[in-house]
Amino acid sequence: xxxxxxxxxxxxxxxxxxxxxxxxxxxxxxxxxxxxxxxxxxxxxxxxxxxxxxxxxxxxxxxxxxxxxxxxxxxxxxxxxxxxxxxxxxxxxxxxxxxxxxxxxxxxxxxxxxxxxxxxxxxxxxxxxxxxxxxxxxxxxxxxxxxxxxxxxxxxxxxxxxxxxxxxxxxxxxxxxxxxxxxxxxxxxxxxxxxxxxxxxxxxxxxxxxxxxxxxxxxxxxxxxxxxxxxxxxxxxxxxxxxxxxxxxxxxxxxxxxxxxxxxxxxxxxxxxxxxxxxxxxxxxxxxxxxxxxxxxxxxxxxxxxxxxxxxxxxxxxxxxxxxxxxxxxxxxxxxxxxxxxxxxxxxxxxxxxxxxxxxxxxxxxxxxxxxxxxxxxxxxxxxxxxxxxxxx
Numbered sequence: 001x002x003x004x005x006x007x008x009x010x011x012x013x014x015x016x017x018x019x020x021x022x023x024x025x026x027x028x029x030x031x032x033x034x035x036x037x038x039x040x041x042x043x044x045x046x047x048x049x050x051x052x053x054x055x056x057x058x059x060x061x062x063x064x065x066x067x068x069x070x071x072x073x074x075x076x077x078x079x080x081x082x083x084x085x086x087x088x089x090x091x092x093x094x095x096x097x098x099x100x101x102x103x104x105x106x107x108x109x110x111x112x113x114x115x116x117x118x119x120x121x122x123x124x125x126x127x128x129x130x131x132x133x134x135x136x137x138x139x140x141x142x143x144x145x146x147x148x149x150x151x152x153x154x155x156x157x158x159x160x161x162x163x164x165x166x167x168x169x170x171x172x173x174x175x176x177x178x179x180x181x182x183x184x185x186x187x188x189x190x191x192x193x194x195x196x197x198x199x200x201x202x203x204x205x206x207x208x209x210x211x212x213x214x215x216x217x218x219x220x221x222x223x224x225x226x227x228x229x230x231x232x233x234x235x236x237x238x239x240x241x242x243x244x245x246x247x248x249x250x251x252x253x254x255x256x257x258x259x260x261x262x263x264x265x266x267x268x269x270x271x272x273x274x275x276x277x278x279x280x281x282x283x284x285x286x287x288x289x290x291x292x293x294x295x296x297x298x299x300x301x302x303x304x305x306x307x308x309x310x311x312x313x314x315x316x317x318x319x320x321x322x323x324x325x326x327x328x329x330x331x332x333x334x335x336x337x338x339x340x341x342x343x344x345x346x347x348x349x350x351x352x353x354x355x356x357x358x359x360x361x362x363x364x365x366x367x368x369x370x371x372x373x374x375x376x377x378x379x380x381x382x383x384x385x386x387x388x389x390x391x392x393x
Contacts, residue, residue: 010357010366012318013192017361018256022248029244036240044243049203051250052187056169056179058205060212063238064219067166067188070202071099071136073236074184077214078160080105080133087127088136088164089119090328090338091346096138096164097327105133106336109328111343115284117141117297117353120345121149128153134160139168139178141322142194142260142292143285147173147181154182162186167294169195170257174288179205184215189246194260194294195253201242259360260293266364267296267356270371276378277371281352295322296358302351304381309354311377317370320355 019026033044045063053061064070080086082104088096090109097107110127113120117140124135135154137145147163154161161182165171168178169187179185189201206212217224218233264283271277281299285291300308309319326346328338340347356370 008366008369009316010318010362010370012320012355012357014359014361015191015196017359021361022252025248026245029248030241033240033244039240040237042240044240044247045238048238048243048247048250051247052169052203053179053205055177055250055253056185056187056205057177058180058185059207060205060209062204062206062212062215062219063243064202064204064236065238066200066236067186067190067193067202068095068099069219069236070166070186070188070204071095071162071164072102073215073218074160074162074186074204074206074211075099075103075105075134076218076233077211078134078162078183083131084133085129085131086134086136087124087132089138089140089346090326090343091117091323091349092138092140092164092327093166093323094327094330095166096136097333100136101333106131107327107333108132109336109338109343109346111345112349114345114348116143116145116286117349118143118145119150121146121153124150124153125157128157128159132157132159134162134183136162136164137182138164138166139171141283141297142168142171142294143283143289144168144171144173144178144181151182160184166190167193168292169193170253170290171292172290180207183208184211189242194257194292195246195249197242197249198245199239199242201238201246203238256360257292260358261291263358263360263362263367264291264293264296266367267371270367271298274371274375276375276382279378280374293358295320295355297322297353297355299349299352300354302348305352305354308374308377312370312373315369315373317373318357322353322355324350326350 049061080103084105085108086100087108091112100107110123163182163185165178165185166188171178184206187203189197219236222229222231222233
């Protein structure tokens with residue numbers, strides 16, 4: 001018997017539901033690693049690297065300790081450093097700009113396209129200077145940036161392109177998957193990602209064999225062979241336990257992606273059937289893209305966004321805000337001299353977006369509860385507004 005709507009609890013993310021479907025496979029893979037006592041790099045990691053590279057239609061995969069390191073390592077290998085500039089978006093997770101800053105280079109921000117939330121390629125060229133060394137487009141929420149335009153600009157100016165594909169494994173642009181759309185690509189396997197481990201993990205993909213070799217060396221303190229250090233790297237090795245878990249999950253990724261797209265489609269249909277939610281902006285998918293919906297992000301007026309989130313929480317519906325403070329307004333980047341209003345589309349997105357529950361196992365009944373709850377909240381708001389207008393008259 002199904003639960004009543006009143007008793008439903010809908011978390012923003014439910015990793016336990018996914019684990020239950022693959023428990024035996026995961027447990028067996030973890031036991032095999034424990035029995036082998038081979039925990040750092042080794043065959044599980046090299047097998048995962050090959051499998052992810054093949055999945056991403058790229059020549060090389062290099063596992064590392066996190067998605068943040070997956071951004072930093074290719075920048076280091078490309079010799080981005082003090083005095084250099086890297087063009088990117090201010091509307092992303094902190095690691096995008098943090099990796100640039102850690103090399104000693106300067107992040108140069110370009111505003112987003114308000115429909116896709118990805119970097120607006122029409123604004124990139126104006127941000128390029130003689131010091132620019134690379135562009136980092138972010139495939140935000142699971143949809144790719146306009147890579148042909150970005151690559152054409154990069155080629156014209158002799159720049160590297162590092163895809164921030166942390167949220168977009170399996171996404172594609174004009175039939176080509178993320179991971180092979182630029183000079184290199186960074187993936188995160190943080191547990192909440194579409195392909196998530198049991199902790200931090202990441203990977204870099206590239207078609208350049210020399211770049212791959214250098215990244216692999218940098219992740220082990222610049223060492224090759226053992227105890228011979230050609231340059232100063234750092235410790236960013238991928239654990240074999242994480243690799244074993246990810247290898248199991250990779251086999252299910254396409255099915256989970258299709259389930260996410262089904263969930264996204266249901267949200268679209270449910271919202272379109274609600275008159276009271278017409279003012280809500282829904283995600284868009286470009287005709288030449290394949291969206292993998294790491295998040296399903298709606299847009300509501302900034303004056304009601306936080307109140308809506310509180311009221312949904314009261315109904316036991318989980319949501320998240322990505323990202324409430326755009327990167328150019330973060331305290332640690334104050335030296336860049338940015339002020340509110342510099343990147344209006346990014347700032348508007350930070351104030352107006354709300355991520356709804358999204359995971360492959362999300363049931364239609366739960367989605368209906370989410371959308372109907374939002375509809376009721378907006379109806380109550382409209383009635384209250386009318387009463388207020390009547391009193392003022």
